[in-house]
Each structure stands twice: as C-alpha cells, then as structure tokens.
Amino acid sequence: MKPVGPIPSGYASIDGELAIGGQRVSALVADAGRTPLFVYSRSHLDARVAELRAALPARIGLNYAVKANPHLAVIGHMAPLVDGFDIASSGELALCIAAGIDPVRISFAGPGKRDDELEAAIAAGVTLNCESEGEASRALTIGARLGKAPRMAIRVNPSFDIKGSGMKMGGGAKPFGVDADRVPALARHVIDAGAEWRGLHIFTGSQTLNADAIIEAMRNVLDLAANLADAIGHSLPKLNMGGGLGIPYFPGDTPVDLPRVGAALAERVNDLPPVFAETELCIELGRYLVGEAGVYLTRVIDRKVSHGVTYLVTDGGLHHQLAASGNFGTVVRRNYPSAIATRYGEEAIEEVNIVGCLCTPLDRLADAAAMPHADVGDLVAVFCAGAYGATASPAAFLGHGPAAEILV
Numbered sequence: 001m002k003p004v005g006p007i008p009s010g011y012a013s014i015d016g017e018l019a020i021g022g023q024r025v026s027a028l029v030a031d032a033g034r035t036p037l038f039v040y041s042r043s044h045l046d047a048r049v050a051e052l053r054a055a056l057p058a059r060i061g062l063n064y065a066v067k068a069n070p071h072l073a074v075i076g077h078m079a080p081l082v083d084g085f086d087i088a089s090s091g092e093l094a095l096c097i098a099a100g101i102d103p104v105r106i107s108f109a110g111p112g113k114r115d116d117e118l119e120a121a122i123a124a125g126v127t128l129n130c131e132s133e134g135e136a137s138r139a140l141t142i143g144a145r146l147g148k149a150p151r152m153a154i155r156v157n158p159s160f161d162i163k164g165s166g167m168k169m170g171g172g173a174k175p176f177g178v179d180a181d182r183v184p185a186l187a188r189h190v191i192d193a194g195a196e197w198r199g200l201h202i203f204t205g206s207q208t209l210n211a212d213a214i215i216e217a218m219r220n221v222l223d224l225a226a227n228l229a230d231a232i233g234h235s236l237p238k239l240n241m242g243g244g245l246g247i248p249y250f251p252g253d254t255p256v257d258l259p260r261v262g263a264a265l266a267e268r269v270n271d272l273p274p275v276f277a278e279t280e281l282c283i284e285l286g287r288y289l290v291g292e293a294g295v296y297l298t299r300v301i302d303r304k305v306s307h308g309v310t311y312l313v314t315d316g317g318l319h320h321q322l323a324a325s326g327n328f329g330t331v332v333r334r335n336y337p338s339a340i341a342t343r344y345g346e347e348a349i350e351e352v353n354i355v356g357c358l359c360t361p362l363d364r365l366a367d368a369a370a371m372p373h374a375d376v377g378d379l380v381a382v383f384c385a386g387a388y389g390a391t392a393s394p395a396a397f398l399g400h401g402p403a404a405e406i407l408v
C-alpha cells in the first residue's frame with residue numbers, strides 16, 4: 001500500500017459523493033456533458049486570496065502568474081481579487097485582455113519573447129520584464145518604431161535561490177533574467193534611451209513549503225534590490241519580489257506557515273531602507289493561488305486484474321495530468337491526493353492502481369492506493385489539479401483531446 005497525498009481542505013460530501021461549490025460531482029459532470037473534467041472552485045480561490053490578504057502587510061501587492069491556470073473564467077474570477085497579472089506569452093496576453101484586464105496591471109516575463117510579442121505588449125502598455133540585453137535592445141527599437149516608450153523592468157538573475165525550491169529558477173547560469181552584476185548598466189541604458197522605467201523583477205523559485213526558506217529568499221531579494229537601486233542611481237517604481245509558495249501534494253507535505261511568512265514580511269516592510277520609499281512592492285504566485293482550487297474528475301472505464309493487482313482504468317490520464325502521473329519535474333513518483341469521488345468518505349477496503357487510458361506504462365494516477373470498492377462508471381477525483389494541469393500536459397498525445405474545464 002502506498003499512501004496518497006493530503007486532500008486540501010474545503011471539500012465536502014453530499015449523499016456520499018464529493019461536492020465542489022455545493023454541487024455533487026455527478027451533477028457537475030452532467031452539466032459539463034463529459035469526462036474528463038477539471039472543476040475549479042470559486043470559493044477556494046476567494047478563500048486563498050483572503051488568507052493571503054490577511055497575512056501579508058498591506059504594502060505588498062499580489063500578482064497572479066497566469067501560466068499556472070490560464071482558463072479564461074479563472075483569469076476573469078481573479079481579476080478583481082489580485083493587483084496584477086504576470087504573463088509569459090502573447091497568448092496569455094490575449095487571454096488577459098479577453099478577460100477585461102487593464103494592460104497597465106500586466107507584466108510580461110519569460111525568455112525568448114518574439115518581436116511580435118514585444119510589439120503587442122508595448123502597444124498595449126504592458127510592462128516588459130526584460131530577460132537580456134538583447135531583448136531590451138529589441139524592445140527599444142520596436143518602441144521607437146511604434147512611437148511609444150516601452151514600460152520596462154529588468155528581471156534579475158540573482159546569485160541565490162530559495163533553499164529546497166521544487167524548481168530552481170535563480171542562482172548560477174540561467175536562461176532567466178540578467179546576471180545581477182550587469183543589471184545597473186542595462187537599467188541606466190534603458191532609462192537613458194527613454195523607456196518608462198518600471199524597476200526590477202527577482203524570482204527565486206517555486207513550490208517551497210518551508211516558511212523560513214521563503215522568508216530568507218525575500219530578505220535576500222530586498223537586500224539585492226536595494227543594492228541594485230543604489231548602483232543604478234534611480235529608485236525603483238516597482239519591485240516584483242517573486243513568490244515560490246508551494247502547496248502540499250504528497251504524503252507528509254505540510255502547508256506553508258503563511259502567518260509566519262506574513263509576520264516576517266511585515267517586520268521587514270516596516271523597516272525598509274529609504275530607497276524603497278516610493279517603491280510599489282508585490283509578490284507573484286501561481287500554484288499557491290489556484291492549485292488547491294482544482295479537481296480533475298475522470299470516469300472508471302474498466303476494472304481488471306493482472307497477476308493479482310487490481311487496475312481501475314479511467315478515461316483520463318497523463319495527457320491532462322502529467323504532474324500527477326509523476327512525469328513533470330519529479331524524481332520519485334508519489335501519489336497525488338486522490339479519491340473515488342462517487343464513494344467519497346466510504347471506507348477503503350481494497351488496494352488498486354488507478355491508471356489512465358493511454359497506451360504507455362507512464363500513465364499512472366495512483367499506485368497501490370487504498371480505496372473504497374469502485375466499479376465501471378464511478379468517478380475518480382485527483383486533487384491539487386488547479387495549477388499546471390490542463391495546459392501543462394500533452395493533451396494531443398494519443399489523440400483523446402483536451403479535458404473539459406468549468407468554474408463553479
């Protein structure tokens with residue numbers, strides 16, 4: 001038997017079925033008309049933002065990193081809840097604009113921005129978080145051609161990253177950002193060239209559960225930003241301090257101690273050097289905002305036994321849930337939180353392997369998991385599916401196509 005990860009709080013059961021947003025999963029599937037189905041919960045999104053607002057000092061704004069979940073209805077729901085939106089492509093820009101978000105609230109990071117993407121962003125008035133000298137120079141040229149001063153910040157490649165971060169994105173050689181020692185010269189160059197100077201972006205990592213590591217990274221980010229502002233000789237209109245707060249996926253994972261992070265930030269923010277007097281501060285979060293708000297529902301298509309092992313074969317799989325299958329940035333495969341959604345709360349009486357419908361042994365949703373007895377037609381729920389699910393999985397692989405998505 002292998003344990004499954006912890007089911008996030010806030011999910012209820014009605015008549016022995018998992019309920020999301022007050023509706024039974026079978027009713028949600030009937031509404032959507034098919035499985036597999038991603039269900040995103042408004043009340044979870046609201047609750048998470050409220051927790052963050054309560055814990056963080058008012059001085060620190062909250063940005064949503066759209067790549068975690070770019071479903072249009074989710075972006076639209078986040079629009080009044082957060083301060084800014086971080087995008088990583090012109091596709092995400094188009095979605096934010098379709099969701100009615102004012103481009104002044106949007107910043108665009110990501111290596112390899114094409115000229116047409118820079119042009120769309122500059123024309124719309126989006127802030128570019130420049131990833132290199134070359135990109136900055138292309139942006140200035142495009143701005144001159146459009147007769148519009150680009151709004152430009154510089155993404156810094158810091159010499160440190162968050163300890164224990166699930167995905168290292170700072171420290172040493174990286175495709176992201178400009179090495180810290182070259183930032184002052186580039187900043188002065190873009191300011192002198194007439195760009196609208198927007199400050200710095202320093203992102204140090206992702207999926208961290210350790211509050212102390214997050215606090216230390218934020219402290220290092222503020223120190224580095226203060227030193228860079230001094231070296232640039234201009235204050236920072238804005239500082240995007242990164243984020244990196246993770247969510248528990250696996251057995252033994254515990255949630256980030258958010259009040260502790262908030263208290264440490266409040267202490268620090270009350271004692272900032274004068275160079276930050278006019279600086280707008282924000283953190284950017286993807287997974288932490290939306291991850292626990294999503295549930296992936298897939299139907300059992302077959303129940304079979306091989307060499308004494310029971311398999312529940314579903315109509316979903318790694319083409320929608322690459323991360324849960326263990327093939328997206330994990331070294332050792334462990335079980336995501338999952339359950340038989342149509343027998344929610346029933347006692348676990350058997351050990352099953354829950355697999356997807358793809359013809360590859362990689363397509364596993366839960367290994368050797370203790371579950372109530374499930375039959376063909378039952379629904380399986382995979383939790384923590386709100387971030388890096390639908391759009392971070394190879395939906396075209398084997399031709400089953402994308403899952404449905406709804407916000408409830």
Ligand SMILES: *Cc1c(COP(=O)(O)O)cnc(C)c1O
Pocket residue numbers: 065067068086109203205206207243244245284285286287288387
């Ligand atoms: C991916 C990414 C994020 C979001 O990371 P999460 O772990 O989902 O919070 C934020 N900022 C940048 C620059 C990113 O690339």
